[in-house]
Amino acid sequence: MKRRDFMKAVATGSTIPVVSNFVTTPAEAATYSVGVVGGGMAGATAAKYLRYWASKLGLSVTVTIFEPNANYISNIKSNEVLVATDPLKAISGLTFKYDNLKTKYGVTVTKAVISRVDPNTGEIFTIVNNAETSKGKFDAVILAAGIDFEYGDISIENKTAIKNEIAVPHAWQAGPIGEQLTALRSQLRNLTDGKEVVISIPLSPYRCPPGPYERACVIADWLKRYKPKSRVTVFDANPDIQAEKPVFEYAFNTVHAGYIRYVPNMHVRKVVVSDSKTKLVTPFIWQNGAWVEQTTITAEVANIIPPMKAPPIVLKTLAGNLDASGRWAKISEQTYQSAGFSKIFVIGDGISSKQPKAGHIGNQEAKVCADAILRRFMGVTPYPTPVTNSACFTPITTTEGFTRTATASWLTALYRYNTTTSTVDHVAPSPVGGVGPAWPVSGKPSKGLYSDMNKWFKTLMEDTFA
Ligand SMILES: Cc1cc2nc3c(=O)[nH]c(=O)nc-3n(C[C@H](O)[C@H](O)[C@H](O)COP(=O)(O)OP(=O)(O)OC[C@H]3O[C@@H](n4cnc5c(N)ncnc54)[C@H](O)[C@@H]3O)c2cc1C
Incomplete structure (x- = not known):
């Protein structure tokens, strides 16, 4: 598929219309590299889509995730583990491997806690035997390391x-x-x-x-x-x-x-x-x-x-480029590039944004960010008004110990980047749902929504890890 055809195809099928306004011809032969710190909801999605879209574009991009854990355990649906009769079974249903990212998309997954990122050069470091060790220098670094507790x-x-x-x-x-x-x-x-x-x-x-x-x-x-x-x-x-x-x-x-x-x-x-x-x-x-x-x-x-607050690696890397509270990364919600460093991007829970800190929206931010990085490599301006959406499903009753069917509710919200205010606007709730106020749309707890919750979770996690 030609790059231009791919752009057209993605533009019609995605909330993130990838590149339609070339400004220069990209250097076809170059190989670019992206380091992703954290293989959670946001980091894994970014890595997958960087590789997937780059391959469609005929662009040579290597992507490495740095993550200390062998598998990802989802926070989403983790409240149900608290009441599960068989917690191991419940946790195993929330556990996702990195195998697909490696074999299907060619993402390199390296087991490491990243101790430092040089925000100017894009060099990533870890500690081995008490000594700081370089894990390489990258054209772009995505910090997707979740949150920290204070x-x-x-x-x-x-x-x-x-x-x-x-x-x-x-x-x-x-x-x-x-x-x-x-x-x-x-x-x-x-x-x-x-x-x-x-x-x-x-x-x-x-x-x-x-x-x-x-x-x-x-x-x-x-x-x-x-x-x-x-x-x-x-x-x-x-x-x-x-x-x-x-x-x-x-x-x-x-x-x-x-x-x-x-x-x-x-x-x-x-x-x-x-x-x-x-x-x-x-x-x-x-x-x-x-x-x-x-x-x-x-x-x-x-x-x-x-x-x-944002995790230590974000606070340390971006010192001086945080929001007024000093707790969250200041970024552009058009590209997720750090306000202070052109090689550093931050996605997921660690950013300052009116978008909620949630896995579904982390997945969306990751796609906007991957698109922006690929455009950068191609010498193309960022897509001006990316749209993201969020969904949280909420179990209200469960089946544990009961013979009845469980119920859930949900909320959803849609955001679009506004080039005048340089922030996202809350555009509209999606037109589905049941009772509730104009925002956020909330469905009255029902058996149907509990079943939808499980379908939504499966789809979201497949989009991230499969
Ligand atoms: C009870 C509960 C219910 C939830 N329900 C929903 C829901 O219904 N819908 C929804 O959208 N969201 C939900 N969430 C929120 C969602 O789980 C988080 O918002 C989401 O996981 C954030 O994604 P992330 O990539 O920013 O962080 P994470 O998914 O936490 O991933 C961060 C990754 O970075 C790694 N890491 C951290 N530091 C380093 C380092 N220095 N070096 C290398 N790797 C590092 C971590 O090991 C981790 O794997 C829920 C959360 C909870 C607690």
Whole structure:
């Protein structure tokens, strides 16, 4: 297929109309290289599409993913692991190999934690035997390393020998620290019926806006069956539910009535782990310019989800080119190029954007970024107004322990880059869904949406890894 024909084909079938405005003739013989730090939702997609589209274009591009884990474990649907009868089976359904990226698309996957990237030269480094070792110099580097957690002003006094991550797990990263997911699951299993479960939600922006509310629903549903005298208290540092508000209000007040207590404007700043089963959780509210301590709750399960920020490799590489909060990468949402360094691109949860921090949109950002990099190699201007879309499906009830069919809800949103404001506009919700406000479109929890969730997950993960 000729390059021009391919451009036409992609332009008609994708939300990302790849190249239609050549400005120069690319150097046909050159070989370009891209290093991708992180083989998660965003990084794996970028690597696959860089190779796939380059081959269609007849462009020689080598792509290397640097990733410490042998497989990727999805955070999406990981809340269901918490209540799964067979957690190993549940986790295996969330585990994806890099084999297809290697064999079908010719991506090189190198096992390494990247310790430093030179933002000017594109050289990538790792530590081997305590010595910094170069992993090569790349024409473009994509940082797709997810998020990091910042406990900051949350004090955890732990009087046990159990490490904090296990005593009060966030369980918000299924992959590299997946032990937290299974630790939280064990705490639920060992919960004394009648004792409290606490979930604390950090201030936005955080990974997966509906995720913590979804977790409250999944746990409450399970409690009804296995620990009917126990309850979930949700302390939300935000003033209100951050996504799918009508759905979660309906779920908290109707579906799980009496099982979930939702308390907004509450930032958990103090946790005392007295013994393996007793956690004293103290929320604070911000009043008249100071934190004011509120009543302490004694819980047996304390799922403390701390505030989030871009991962260390992003903060270190882009120092001085972060947003005003100093927590997220400042990038162009037209290309995902760093504001300060022309060789560095950042995609996924680590960026400053009004797009949510979610796997589906990470997949979309990756395609826009791959397109922009290929255009760069070809000497072509970036596509002016790329469109991305996001979807989050939310289980409200599950099948665990019940003979009934599970239910789910969902939200979706569409964004388009605006060349006048140099940021993305929230264009419209997609025209599907059920009840709910104009934005985001939320479907009333239903059996049909639960089945759609599984189809959507399969398709998204195949688009990323297969
Ligand atoms: C409970 C829960 C439910 C969710 N549900 C949904 C949903 O329904 N829909 C949705 O769209 N999203 C959902 N998400 C969010 C989604 O999982 C994340 O937004 C998504 O994984 C972000 O993709 P990413 O590529 O930025 O990061 P990740 O997928 O976390 O990938 C980052 C990768 O970078 C690697 N890495 C990190 N540092 C380095 C380094 N220094 N060197 C090399 N590699 C490194 C890590 O090992 C990891 O593999 C959910 C999240 C949670 C926690």
